[in-house]
Amino acid sequence: MGLDDLINKGKAAFExxxxxxxxxxxxxxxxxxxxxxxxxxxxxxxxxxxDSADSKIDEVRANLDGKIGNQ
Structure with missing residues (x-):
């Protein structure tokens, strides 16, 4: 079994x-x-x-948090 076969099986399992x-x-x-x-x-x-980057870091964290989980 080659790498392509494994990738195709992974894609099929995902679908x-x-x-x-x-x-x-x-x-x-x-x-x-x-x-x-x-x-x-x-x-x-x-x-x-x-320290000037803290608000941007919080913004990125909140954005990512909204994409994973249920809150």
């Missing part, structure tokens, strides 16, 4: 389970995990970036 994947991304668990990951990434970015 067959699109509804389940979407449901999982909108779940409470996804919200909880994404909040932890986004908080950690935002806090790290705020530590290394100048």
């Amino acid at each position: 067959d389970n699109k509804d389940k994947i979407d449901e999982a991304l909108k779940s409470e668990k996804a919200e909880e995990l994404s909040d932890k990951a986004l908080d950690g990434a935002a806090n790290l970015a705020k530590k290394v970036a100048p």
Whole structure:
């Protein structure tokens, strides 16, 4: 089995389970995990970036949070 076969099987599995994947991304668990990951990434970015970037970092974090989870 070559790489193309694996990619095609992955695509087929995704298409067959699109509804389940979407449901999982909108779940409470996804919200909880994404909040932890986004908080950690935002806090790290705020530590290394100048203070003037904090509001932009918060804006990006909020935008990403709206795309994953259920809140």
